[in-house]
Amino acid sequence: MSRIAYVNGRYLPQRDAAVNIEDRGYQFADGIYEVVHVYKGRFIDEDRHLGRLERSLREIALPMPMPRASLVKVLHEVVRRNRIREGLLYMQVTRGVARRDHAFPEKPIPPALVVTVRRVPPYPKSIEGWGGAAITHPDLRWARRDIKSTALLPNVLARQAAREQGATEAVLYEPDGTITEGAATSFWIVDKDGTLCTRQLGEQILPGCTRGALIALMEEEGIAFREGPYTLDDVRAAREAFISSATSFVKPMLKIDGKPVGDGRAGPVTRKLFDLFARHVKGLPNAA
Numbered sequence: 001m002s003r004i005a006y007v008n009g010r011y012l013p014q015r016d017a018a019v020n021i022e023d024r025g026y027q028f029a030d031g032i033y034e035v036v037h038v039y040k041g042r043f044i045d046e047d048r049h050l051g052r053l054e055r056s057l058r059e060i061a062l063p064m065p066m067p068r069a070s071l072v073k074v075l076h077e078v079v080r081r082n083r084i085r086e087g088l089l090y091m092q093v094t095r096g097v098a099r100r101d102h103a104f105p106e107k108p109i110p111p112a113l114v115v116t117v118r119r120v121p122p123y124p125k126s127i128e129g130w131g132g133a134a135i136t137h138p139d140l141r142w143a144r145r146d147i148k149s150t151a152l153l154p155n156v157l158a159r160q161a162a163r164e165q166g167a168t169e170a171v172l173y174e175p176d177g178t179i180t181e182g183a184a185t186s187f188w189i190v191d192k193d194g195t196l197c198t199r200q201l202g203e204q205i206l207p208g209c210t211r212g213a214l215i216a217l218m219e220e221e222g223i224a225f226r227e228g229p230y231t232l233d234d235v236r237a238a239r240e241a242f243i244s245s246a247t248s249f250v251k252p253m254l255k256i257d258g259k260p261v262g263d264g265r266a267g268p269v270t271r272k273l274f275d276l277f278a279r280h281v282k283g284l285p286n287a288a
Contacts (some may be wrong), residue, residue, distance in 0.1 A: 169185055171253075177233070
């Protein structure tokens with residue numbers, strides 16, 4: 001069955017989907033995107049993703065392409081038409097089609113909306129075999145990393161550098177050695193003193209939806225953590241490290257820059273959080 005995409009009001013085979021070459025998303029990366037995990041037809045952390053979409057659009061003065069309720073109907077229809085039970089839903093909103101000029105179009109034009117979905121392997125049943133490796137890499141992105149912009153070239157280059165070194169993620173750091181996040185994930189460590197740490201929110205990092213959901217779960221469970229700055233040296237001395245995102249969930253990083261993290265296995269904190277988030281994805285109550 002051909003995959004079905006939604007493009008500016010039309011559902012059509014993805015092989016026939018196209019946008020105008022003067023779409024500002026193509027010309028300037030003048031747009032915002034979101035990726036949502038679909039589990040058994042349910043959108044995981046739907047409100048968080050749609051809320052972040054709305055916030056990112058506001059930050060670049062781009063209106064929603066339609067009311068939220070209408071957008072949700074479109075998203076579900078794309079999933080239904082593709083008969084997806086477990087997959088990744090991608091949505092992208094750009095400033096639309098206009099004569100190429102850096103400033104916003106003088107006359108209002110309708111935002112452009114593209115939605116696609118694809119199947120992914122089943123949610124991991126166990127943390128065993130789910131781990132990966134990371135490299136550290138300079139953070140070369142623009143200053144407003146809290147906006148989920150489609151301008152991802154620095155992220156692409158960092159991920160490519162990771163791939164070339166046999167790793168799955170690049171952990172980004174600022175010139176002073178302070179860690180920001182992964183190239184496409186939030187990054188966490190359990191430091192040498194046993195404290196679970198992740199970077200605090202701000203313009204330096206994206207407010208990850210999985211990150212936010214995981215923090216809410218930890219607060220419910222009384223699991224202590226610290227949001228604040230930490231450095232490359234802290235990462236190198238860490239007992240545990242893991243990434244979180246809509247595609248990685250909670251994924252241990254077993255090596256960083258070719259060296260084992262801790263004993264090179266998923267640690268107890270990461271295991272507990274993997275299990276906690278798995279229950280969240282499956283809609284199960286937290287374990288007593």
